Amino acid sequence: MSCQSDGFMQAWDKARPVCRQTHVLLYCSLCLLILYAGVALFAPFLAPHDPLQANIANRLKPPSAEYHLGTDQLGRCLYSRLLLGARNTLLSAGAVLSATLVIGTLVGLFAGFLGGRCDFIIQRALDGVMAFPGLILALAIAGLLGPGLENAVLALSLVHWAGYARIVRNMTLSWRERTFVYAAQTAGADPVAILRRHILPAIVPSIAVIATLDYGRIILSIAGLSFLGLGAQPPAPEWGSMLSDGKAYMQIASHLIIWPGAAIMGIVLALQLFGDALKRIWNEQDVERGK
Amino acid sequence: MARTKGRLLLIVVLLISTIMAGCGGGKTETAQQIIIGENVDLGGYDPGTDMSPFIRTLIFNCLVELDADFKLTPGLAERWEMTPDGKMWTFYLRKGVSFHDGTPLTADIVKKNMDRLKNGAGKAWLTDVAEVQTINEVTVKFIMKSPSFTFASDLAVPFISIVSPGAVDASGKVVKAIGTGPFSLETWVKDQEFVLSRNTNYWGGAPKVEKLVFKVIRDPDARAMALEAGSVDIISLRQTLTAASRLATNNKIKIDKRLGQTSEIMFLNVDSPALQDLAVRKAVGHSLNIREMIPGLLGDNAEPGQTFFSPAYGKFVMPQNSVLPYDLAKAKGLLDDAGWREMGANAIRTKEGAALRLRLVYGAKNAEDSLLAGAIQNDLKAAGIAVSLVPLEDAALMDSLKNKNYDLIMVGQSFIPHDEPSSHYRRGYFHPQSTYNVFRTPELTKTIDQLFATADTNERFALHHRIQSVISEQVPVIVLFHRNNMVAMKKNIMGYKVSVGTWQLYRGLDKAYVQQ
Numbered sequence: 103m104s105c106q107s108d109g110f111m112q113a114w115d116k117a118r119p120v121c122r123q124t125h126v127l128l129y130c131s132l133c134l135l136i137l138y139a140g141v142a143l144f145a146p147f148l149a150p151h152d153p154l155q156a157n158i159a160n161r162l163k164p165p166s167a168e169y170h171l172g173t174d175q176l177g178r179c180l181y182s183r184l185l186l187g188a189r190n191t192l193l194s195a196g197a198v199l200s201a202t203l204v205i206g207t208l209v210g211l212f213a214g215f216l217g218g219r220c221d222f223i224i225q226r227a228l229d230g231v232m233a234f235p236g237l238i239l240a241l242a243i244a245g246l247l248g249p250g251l252e253n254a255v256l257a258l259s260l261v262h263w264a265g266y267a268r269i270v271r272n273m274t275l276s277w278r279e280r281t282f283v284y285a286a287q288t289a290g291a292d293p294v295a296i297l298r299r300h301i302l303p304a305i306v307p308s309i310a311v312i313a314t315l316d317y318g319r320i321i322l323s324i325a326g327l328s329f330l331g332l333g334a335q336p337p338a339p340e341w342g343s344m345l346s347d348g349k350a351y352m353q354i355a356s357h358l359i360i361w362p363g364a365a366i367m368g369i370v371l372a373l374q375l376f377g378d379a380l381k382r383i384w385n386e387q388d389v390e391r392g393k
Numbered sequence: 394m395a396r397t398k399g400r401l402l403l404i405v406v407l408l409i410s411t412i413m414a415g416c417g418g419g420k421t422e423t424a425q426q427i428i429i430g431e432n433v434d435l436g437g438y439d440p441g442t443d444m445s446p447f448i449r450t451l452i453f454n455c456l457v458e459l460d461a462d463f464k465l466t467p468g469l470a471e472r473w474e475m476t477p478d479g480k481m482w483t484f485y486l487r488k489g490v491s492f493h494d495g496t497p498l499t500a501d502i503v504k505k506n507m508d509r510l511k512n513g514a515g516k517a518w519l520t521d522v523a524e525v526q527t528i529n530e531v532t533v534k535f536i537m538k539s540p541s542f543t544f545a546s547d548l549a550v551p552f553i554s555i556v557s558p559g560a561v562d563a564s565g566k567v568v569k570a571i572g573t574g575p576f577s578l579e580t581w582v583k584d585q586e587f588v589l590s591r592n593t594n595y596w597g598g599a600p601k602v603e604k605l606v607f608k609v610i611r612d613p614d615a616r617a618m619a620l621e622a623g624s625v626d627i628i629s630l631r632q633t634l635t636a637a638s639r640l641a642t643n644n645k646i647k648i649d650k651r652l653g654q655t656s657e658i659m660f661l662n663v664d665s666p667a668l669q670d671l672a673v674r675k676a677v678g679h680s681l682n683i684r685e686m687i688p689g690l691l692g693d694n695a696e697p698g699q700t701f702f703s704p705a706y707g708k709f710v711m712p713q714n715s716v717l718p719y720d721l722a723k724a725k726g727l728l729d730d731a732g733w734r735e736m737g738a739n740a741i742r743t744k745e746g747a748a749l750r751l752r753l754v755y756g757a758k759n760a761e762d763s764l765l766a767g768a769i770q771n772d773l774k775a776a777g778i779a780v781s782l783v784p785l786e787d788a789a790l791m792d793s794l795k796n797k798n799y800d801l802i803m804v805g806q807s808f809i810p811h812d813e814p815s816s817h818y819r820r821g822y823f824h825p826q827s828t829y830n831v832f833r834t835p836e837l838t839k840t841i842d843q844l845f846a847t848a849d850t851n852e853r854f855a856l857h858h859r860i861q862s863v864i865s866e867q868v869p870v871i872v873l874f875h876r877n878n879m880v881a882m883k884k885n886i887m888g889y890k891v892s893v894g895t896w897q898l899y900r901g902l903d904k905a906y907v908q909q
Contacts, residue, residue, distance in 0.1 A: 158685060337782070
């Protein structure tokens with residue numbers, strides 16, 4: 103990322119328009135994300151074989167015209183499983199993200215806006231949740247609820263919302279001191295309307311960037327839980343559990359772990375680049391607006 | 394000039410010969426060690442509880458032992474006899490045996506060991522023992538509560554190893570590993586490695602190799618790679634899925650394989666709503682293509698299930714097949730007749746609105762079972778039976794077995810080295826006294842009790858076959874595969890053969906040596 107400079111360059115960097123590479127990165131990663139979303143949506147139509155149909159005589163075959171990416175340890179079509187896996191992985195991560203976004207934003211907004219005792223109580227609750235390392239707490243909850251993709255989603259949502267709540271609360275705190283908020287208050291607008299019309303729109307861009315970057319992390323967590331056997335249950339295809347199943351065959355059929363691994367890496371990388379580019383562009387616009 | 398050259402040549406020749414002499418000396422040396430890549434750590438010092446069962450036979454002896462072929466053979470007892478009513482057993486100890494710490498073996502030590510084990514680690518095997526008496530220095534007598542005709546076999550399980558009195562603390566806990574076996578424990582770094590050194594006074598003849606270094610390498614592929622790289626000499630191929638086939642192509646490595654004692658079995662819950670119908674259980678049996686599934690998925694690791702126990706049990710095993718042959722049409726016919734209606738191709742059968750769904754429970758850490766579970770699910774789907782897979786951790790798996798919380802459950806059969814499989818029926822699964830309630834009928838209970846009351850060997854064989862036949866007819870269990878015991882080793886490791894007993898995999902290592 104050549105446009106990111108350090109030292110005295112930073113001042114100059116802020117003053118010039120966002121460099122072209124940022125836009126190129128933005129669009130490239132956006133294309134990749136659209137591709138992933140398309141695969142996840144249309145997977146059942148794209149898959150050439152039944153992803154659950156085993157055929158022992160055909161197991162661990164290298165890629166061929168019939169099986170584009172070869173077959174897995176039970177002779178199932180790896181390509182079809184990878185496509186269907188996109189659906190399980192991306193949708194469940196999406197579910198975690200939406201749940202955490204909604205809960206985290208609501209809690210954060212109210213804590214930040216109301217302040218005082220209410221804020222104090224919410225803050226201590228957040229401290230409590232955030233004191234534990236997230237993934238380990240999620241592991242414990244998922245273990246308690248029993249293995250399954252729904253439970254993995256629930257477990258990750260339960261530990262993940264606190265981070266958003268804290269960020270949104272801090273942002274709300276700074277925005278509510280602005281003159282236009284005071285103006286609205288003086289004009290007699292009710293608190294919910296102020297939150298909805300004035301504060302929420304102001305923090306949405308930042309939340310969007312954070313959520314984009316976070317989506318990748320959640321995908322990794324979902325895949326991680328599935329890898330450990332706490333997420334998607336066999337024979338359902340999911341990238342993390344495909345990796346876990348395939349690792350025993352690493353030496354004789356490496357395609358079993360290369361493709362799910364590449365799929366996870368691709369989406370996480372695309373999300374990271376997209377989030378980064380988005381952040382830079384919005385920062386630039388803020389600078390231009392003189393905020 | 395020529396002279397200088399001659400002198401130079403002389404010096405070079407002298408130098409080379411010195412080096413060669415050094416090499417020659419190295420070749421005749423006796424310091425030999427064999428490095429073994431092993432799955433599990435030593436675990437502890439007590440052969441009755443925490444020590445890895447695979448290592449026990451190298452350090453300890455029992456009164457009676459099982460040899461490499463799984464036949465009963467004298468251990469610390471030279472010979473033994475039983476009164477015709479089976480209520481008194483006398484064991485005559487081998488003379489001149491001493492423990493690694495120098496303590497000579499006496500009848501008194503054996504009695505103390507038995508008294509300690511009776512209420513502890515050996516409880517399950519010594520329940521029939523009323524009293525242990527010492528007759529003289531080398532004679533021990535066991536008074537039994539009830540007739541016990543297979544007591545010698547019971548004493549061969551490694552839980553009942555004889556431990557030196559110097560290894561037991563005041564509270565009766567074994568705190569050191571001091572036995573009479575071919576090797577003694579030298580060092581142990583937890584979860585890394587443990588070293589056994591040979592017992593030169595071993596009563597069965599001193600081992601050829603001086604040291605056995607066990608390196609704990611849990612990952613099967615890492616173990617195989619260590620062997621290929623030459624950093625270990627022998628690896629155990631337990632729980633490996635791909636290593637054996639890969640190593641077989643390596644011309645520096647040889648694989649020793651032998652049909653072992655253990656089988657992997659799948660119990661069917663005869664009390665579950667769907668499986669209480671014998672026709673459905675039979676349909677499950679006929680739907681599984683075990684003959685193709687096992688070689689296809691597990692290769693050299695296993696033989697497809699055929700008989701009730703592994704054929705390694707010899708005459709104890711009913712010769713007829715106890716596994717139903719693969720016959721999908723027959724399976725479908727049975728389900729049709731039982732009222733489970735076919736709902737179209739690839740759809741789940743239903744009966745009175747209920748779908749034919751079964752939960753298959755298995756050990757999540759068991760790589761073989763995890764793989765088989767997928768194949769079983771697939772085979773049963775073809776017959777219209779939906780299977781949901783429930784992989785569980787070991788403790789939860791045992792709970793599930795105990796509480797009958799399964800439709801189908803995969804477990805290992807006969808891990809404990811015991812040449813006489815009676816305990817499988819009574820203590821195991823098929824009798825009101827069993828730990829696990831799998832399947833019982835009054836008739837079966839009577840036959841099992843009759844077996845325990847019969848002294849005549851041939852009659853006992855016939856009873857074994859009858860019990861196995863009665864159980865097999867009702868299909869509460871499907872034998873999936875018989876496990877092969879396998880090790881891979883460098884070609885220069887000689888004299889070591891794998892045993893039939895699963896826990897006795899390393900038993901032959903006292904005869905092993907490295908060929909130079």
